[in-house]
Amino acid sequence: MSKDERVKPSQPGGFNDYGPAPMIARTRMVDTIRRTYELFGFQPLDTPCVEFAEVLLGEGGDTDKEVFRLVSPEEDKELALRFDLTVPLARYVAANTDLLLPFKRYQIGLVFRGEKPQAGRFRQFMQVDADIIGARVGLADAEIIAVTVGAMEALGIERFVVRINDRKVHEGLAEALGIQTRGSLPRGELVNELLRVLDKLDKIGRDGVRAELARKPEHENDRSLKLSAAQIELVDRFLDIAGDNSAKLDQVAGMIRGETGKEGVAELRAILSHLRDLGVNESRVRVDLAVARGLAYYTGPVLETTLSDLPEIGSVASGGRYDDMIGRFHANPIAAVGTSIGLDRLFDALGKLNLVPLVESEVDALVVVFDAALLPRYLNTVGELRRAGISAEVYLGSDSGFKAQMRYGLRKGVKHLVLCGEDEIAKGGVQVKDLAARQQEFVKAEELIAYLQKKKA
Amino acid sequence: MSKDERVKPSQPGGFNDYGPAPMIARTRMVDTIRRTYELFGFQPLDTPCVEFAEVLLGEGGDTDKEVFRLVSPEEDKELALRFDLTVPLARYVAANTDLLLPFKRYQIGLVFRGEKPQAGRFRQFMQVDADIIGARVGLADAEIIAVTVGAMEALGIERFVVRINDRKVHEGLAEALGIQTRGSLPRGELVNELLRVLDKLDKIGRDGVRAELARKPEHENDRSLKLSAAQIELVDRFLDIAGDNSAKLDQVAGMIRGETGKEGVAELRAILSHLRDLGVNESRVRVDLAVARGLAYYTGPVLETTLSDLPEIGSVASGGRYDDMIGRFHANPIAAVGTSIGLDRLFDALGKLNLVPLVESEVDALVVVFDAALLPRYLNTVGELRRAGISAEVYLGSDSGFKAQMRYGLRKGVKHLVLCGEDEIAKGGVQVKDLAARQQEFVKAEELIAYLQKKKA
Secondary structure, eight states: OOGGGOOOOOOOTTOOOBOHHHHHHHHHHHHHHHHHHHHTTOEEOBOOSEEEHHHHHTTTTOSSSOOOEEEOSOSSSOEEEOSOSHHHHHHHHHHOTTOOSSEEEEEEEEEEOOOOOOTTOOSEEEEEEEEEESOOTTHHHHHHHHHHHHHHHHTTOOSEEEEEEEHHHHHHHHHHHTOOOBTTBOHHHHHHHHHHHHHTHHHHHHHHHHHHHHOOOSSTTOOOOOOOHHHHHHHHHHHHOOSSHHHHHHHHHHHOOSHHHHHHHHHHHHHHHHHHHTTOOGGGEEEOTTOOOSOTTOOSEEEEEEETTOGGGOOSEEEEEOTTGGGGTSSSOOOEEEEEEEHHHHHHHHHHTTOSOOOSOOOOEEEOOOOGGGHHHHHHHHHHHHHTTOOEEEOOOSOOSHHHHHHHHHHHTOSEEEEOOHHHHHHTEEEEEETTTTEEEEEEGGGHHHHHHHHHO | OOGGGOOOOOOOTTOOOBOHHHHHHHHHHHHHHHHHHHHTTOEEOBOOSEEEHHHHHTTTTOSSSOOOEEEOSOSSSOEEEOSOSHHHHHHHHHHOTTOOSSEEEEEEEEEEOOSOOOTTOOSEEEEEEEEEESOOTTHHHHHHHHHHHHHHHHTTOOSEEEEEEEHHHHHHHHHHHTOOOBTTBOHHHHHHHHHHHHHTHHHHHHHHHHHHHHOOOSSTTOOOOOOOHHHHHHHHHHHHOOSSHHHHHHHHHHHOOSHHHHHHHHHHHHHHHHHHHTTOOGGGEEEOTTOOOSOTTOOSEEEEEEETTOGGGOOSEEEEEOTTGGGGTSSSOOOEEEEEEEHHHHHHHHHHTTOSOOOSOOOOEEEOOOSGGGHHHHHHHHHHHHHTTOOEEEOOOSOOSHHHHHHHHHHHTOSEEEEOOHHHHHHTEEEEEETTTTEEEEEEGGGHHHHHHHHHO
C-alpha cells in the first residue's frame, strides 16, 4: 500500500485500549464481582448497546445526558448508544410483563457518553450493576448495600465505606426549611435544587454550599433558593450531625419535619438493622447526610462508595431506589433499587493504590525450539501439556536463537521454559527453567505434566 | 407519568436481549473459549467499540461493509462502531510499535453491522477471536486451526469439521485457467471474482457455479469471467477432487500451475503435519477446495468451521491469514493469522442441537420467610451461607405466603428451600427441601453449610 493510502492508527479521545496485563487484571475484577452478585442470588441479563433514543431519553428528550446518536439506516426512529444500564433494564422489565418478580438481576456492560473528548474523561466505560426489581423499600435496599460491600471485600479492598442516606430525609429537611412553591417553580424543583447543592459539598466545601443556598434568583425560572441566615444555620446544624449511625438518625429525627422525613429515618433504621442481621461489618456502612446523588430519578435510600485512601476520585459504586422509572414505560410503576460499580474508575484507583497485581500472561510453559529438526517432538509436548490443562506454547517467531526465545518468555511473563536437545532425549527428559526463581532442573518426560501441575497448585 | 408521556418499551430489530437462562449459558460458552485460548498461550486485549471511521474503512472508505456512523461531538473526524475485531487489532499493532512479537492475542467483543433490520440478522453480535501477529505462514496457521478445534471440543461439540484451504491454491487454479488482465480490470480482481464464485458453492450448487463462471461481462468493468467449457471442466475436476487430505493435495498439485499454487499446496501440507504433531484429531480438519472466504484481505491459508448436523447455517468459526492488513497503517507489513468464533450464531445452533442446557439461576438456597418475626434469624442464615460460598437469598416479595415463595423458588430454579419455624428452632435446625429431587429433610443448624456444600460438589 502506498504512503498516500495509509491511515494513521489513531484513536478518538476517551476510548481506551487495554493490553494484556490490564485486561487480565480487569477480567479478574469483573469475574470477582460477578461471583459476588451470583452468591447473593442475582441472575445475569444482557441488553444491547443500542436502543431507540426515545427509550433512553424519554419522550421529551431529557437533556442532562449527552448520548451518542447513530446515523441510522432506519428511517422512522433515532438510535443511540446507552449511557447507563438502568434505563435499558427499566425498558426490559416493562417489555417483559411475565417476568418473575422480585427480579434480582446483574449486568456487565459497556456504556457511552456522547460528550466532546476531554482529558481524563472516559467516553466508553464498563458498569457492573446489580438491581432488585419489584421489592418495596427496606430489605431489598439492605441487600443492595450488602452486595456492594460484598463485592468490594471480595476485590480485596480493605479501606472503603459505603455512605448511605435517604432522599426522604432531605425532603424532611426541606420541610423544616419551609421550602414552598415559588411563582411558576414547583416545590419539587426547589427541593431538587437543595439536593443538587448538598451533593456538591465534597467539591465546593461548606462555605460553597452556604453561598449557593443564599444566592438570590436572577430571573423567574432561576431555582436559586435564597435561604435566610436562620435557614442556612439549620442546614449547617444538619450537616454537623455526628456520631455513630444510630446517634445520627436520632438527631436527624429531631431536626426534620413532616411525615416523609420521618419515613426516611425509619427506612434507614430498618436498613441498618437488616445489615446487622446479614452480618455486614458495621464499619463498612455510614449514614452520611450530605449524600444526595445528582440523578433526579432516585426516590428513597441512596448510596455512594468511597475509597478511604482516595476520597477525591469520588464514588466507585453508587446507586439507590428509583421507584418511578419503570412508570416511564407502562402504567404500573414497579419498585426498583440498584447499585452500579464503575469498573474503569475503580480499576484506575486500585492501580494507584497498588492493589492490582499486573501480569502479562499466565502461560505455564514455553517449549523452546532448540533444534528445528526436533519440532515434531516439541509440538507433541505442547499438545500433551494442553490436554492436561497446562497452558503451553511453542515459540513461533522467525528469530529462532535461544536469546530471542528467552527474551520472549521473560517479556510475556511465561513461568517456565522447557528445553530439549539430543542430550535430554538421550536421558529421557527435558530441562525445565523456572523464569521467576531462575532455577533449572532436569525432569523425566513422563513426569513433566505432574511437575508443572504441582507448581501451578 | 401521564399516558401521553409514556414511551413504548420497544427495541430496534437485530439488537437482542438475553435473559438469565441464555446469559448463563452464553457466559459459560465465552468462559470455555477464553480458557481454551489461554491454554494455547493467547493473551487478552480489549479495544473500544468506537473507532475513527477511516481506521475501519481505509482512506477510500471501503464500501463492502455497512458500518454504523455516530453523530459525533467531534468536528474533525467521523466516528463509527467497529464491524469486526480484526481491523482494530491491526490498528492496535500498528500504533504500539514496541509490542512483543509474535503477539498471540484473544479478544471477546461486540461488533456492529449498520444495515437495515432484517428478520434473523443480528446488527450487534459477539465475536471471540484469537490471532497471531508477527509469525510467518506454517506453524502459526496450525496453531490457529488447533485452537479452533480445541475451543469447539471444549464446548462439548462432537460433530464438527474445520475445513481448510489456501488462497494460493486458488491462485494456482487461476493460473491453470489462464486468467489474465482484461482491459482495465487487473488480473487480481478477476482472481477475486473466481474466489467469490467458488465461495458461493454451498449456496448456489455446482450448476450455479458453472453458470456464474460462464457468464459474459456486460460492460467494461463487469468482472464476469466468461470461462469456456474446457475451463469450466477444469474447475469441475478441481472441485471433484476427493480422498483423504493427503490424497487431495497430491491431485491438486497435479492440476494447478505456477509457483504460488505450489506454495499453497506446500503450506497446507506443512500445516497438516504440524496438526498431527500437536495431536489434533485428524477427523477434525479437512482440506476443502471450495473454501475461499469472501473477505478480500486473506492472503494464504483460510478456515471455516461447519457443524455436521447444521451445515446450512454456515461457518461458526472462520479465519485465515491476512499478511497485508497491518500495512494499511504503517510501512512495515506484519504477518497475521486468526480465527473468529461467532458466538451468537454458535449459541443459536447449539440450542437447536439441544447442546445448551438452560438453567434460570444457580442459587443454592432460598431462605423462606415463614414467620416475619424470625426475619433476623433468616438473615443470619443467609449471611452465613454466603460467607461460606453458598449462593443464598431470602424472599423479598411482598406476597409473603408460602405458595408465592415456593413458586418463586421453582421458577427461578433455586436448588433448595430452607424452612424454619418455631418447631425447627426448638429442634435446633431447619428443614431443607430439594426442589429438583422433591425431597425434604431436617438438618441441624451447625451442619447446614456442610450439607449444602456436599450437595454442590
